[in-house]
Amino acid sequence: MRKTIVIILAVLFMIPVFWTVTSSFKSMSEIYKYPPTIFPKKISFEGYINIFKQSNFMRYLYNTLFVAIISTIITVFLCVSLGYGLAKGTFRHKDFFTEIVVITLFVTAQIIMVPLFVIIKQLGLMDSLWGLIIPAVFTPTGAFTAIQYMKDLPDEFLESAKVDGANEWQIFVKIVIPLSKPLIASLAIFSFTWRWNDFVLPLIVINSGKNFTIQLALATLQGQYGIPLNEILAFSVMSIIPTLIIFLLFQNLFMKGLSAGGLKY
Numbered sequence: 001m002r003k004t005i006v007i008i009l010a011v012l013f014m015i016p017v018f019w020t021v022t023s024s025f026k027s028m029s030e031i032y033k034y035p036p037t038i039f040p041k042k043i044s045f046e047g048y049i050n051i052f053k054q055s056n057f058m059r060y061l062y063n064t065l066f067v068a069i070i071s072t073i074i075t076v077f078l079c080v081s082l083g084y085g086l087a088k089g090t091f092r093h094k095d096f097f098t099e100i101v102v103i104t105l106f107v108t109a110q111i112i113m114v115p116l117f118v119i120i121k122q123l124g125l126m127d128s129l130w131g132l133i134i135p136a137v138f139t140p141t142g143a144f145t146a147i148q149y150m151k152d153l154p155d156e157f158l159e160s161a162k163v164d165g166a167n168e169w170q171i172f173v174k175i176v177i178p179l180s181k182p183l184i185a186s187l188a189i190f191s192f193t194w195r196w197n198d199f200v201l202p203l204i205v206i207n208s209g210k211n212f213t214i215q216l217a218l219a220t221l222q223g224q225y226g227i228p229l230n231e232i233l234a235f236s237v238m239s240i241i242p243t244l245i246i247f248l249l250f251q252n253l254f255m256k257g258l259s260a261g262g263l264k265y
Contacts, residue, residue, distance in 0.1 A: 017240070024048070024233035031229050047234030054231075055217065056209070057238070064213040065242070067132045068195040074137040075191045076184055083146025083183075084176050088158060098147060104140035109200065117204055131205040132213070136195060142187050149183045150176075185250040192246050196239075214239045 023031055024047055026040040051057045085091075086098050116135055125131030153176065161171045177184070202216040212220070218235050221228065 020233055020236050024230065024237045026230065028228070028230050031233075044230070047228070047230035047232075048238075050228065050231045051235050051238070055221065055235075056212075057217075057235075059210065060212050060214045060217045061238075063129060063211060064196060064215070067129055067213060068192050068242075071133045071136050071195045072188050072191040074133070075139060075142060076187045078138055079142035079146040079187055080177070080180055080184060081172065082143050083148075083150045084172060087147050087150030088153070088155070101140055101143045101147065105144060107140070113200070113204065120205060126205060127207040127211055128205070129211060132195075132198070132201055135201065136198070139191065139194070142191065145187065146180075146183060149180065153179055189247055189250055193243050196243055 022039055025043045025045070026037075027042070027044040027046060030037060030040060030042075030044075082101075086094060086101070120126060120131050120135065123131075123134075125134065157175055157179070158171055161175055166174070197215060198213070199215045199219065202213045203219075206212060206216060209217075214235070218232065218239065221232055221235060
């Protein structure tokens with residue numbers, strides 16, 4: 001019964017994606033045709049051709065990849081190192097800092113938007129890709145996930161390395177990181193997806209078209225005489241591909257991270 005419900009829900013969630021992909025290969029007249037068709041009667045690449053000819057798609061793709069990749073690398077390193085320190089460290093007030101991380105989980109992005117805008121402006125990062133990267137490098141969810149995962153790492157491995165003369169950095173690089181591959185994969189997928197699909201922060205920070213991300217460019221994709229729906233659908237399909245590739249590359253480690261109980265929401 002549970003499998004049946006999961007299959008039904010999966011099909012329902014896939015219907016919009018399926019419609020987007022198939023409709024991206026339709027002509028404008030067929031998209032607006034009633035009753036709508038499931039598959040295109042005649043495959044048309046007009047939408048894909050137009051987004052490369054009439055919009056600076058490759059520039060938007062580069063901007064989004066740059067922001068997503070750099071943010072993900074920094075986020076993963078910060079979360080894993082912070083999680084290791086708060087889970088296995090022996091310094092004073094460790095519990096206090098852990099509680100701060102937990103409290104920040106309840107702070108929504110909308111609450112900090114105004115002070116975040118002021119800080120970004122004072123740092124001179126407005127209309128800059130680094131203005132999208134720096135505010136996003138620390139995520140309370142990722143830090144909390146790393147703390148929970150690190151608590152389950154065997155202390156015997158760490159103590160043995162200390163007995164053999166390894167310092168904290170060597171233990172972190174040679175023992176903690178290899179044991180944390182499922183965690184790293186999970187954080188990388190979520191962080192990349194968050195930054196790739198982010199719309200609110202680019203809308204606040206970015207002003208010029210040369211620094212548009214894909215999501216921001218997609219929102220402004222409107223013609224003089226109407227909305228080019230075939231181009232919007234083609235744009236949407238192209239924006240899905242990178243996140244799908246990332247998930248396929250790390251899906252095994254990602255599933256291990258989930259089964260290990262490291263992700264708690």
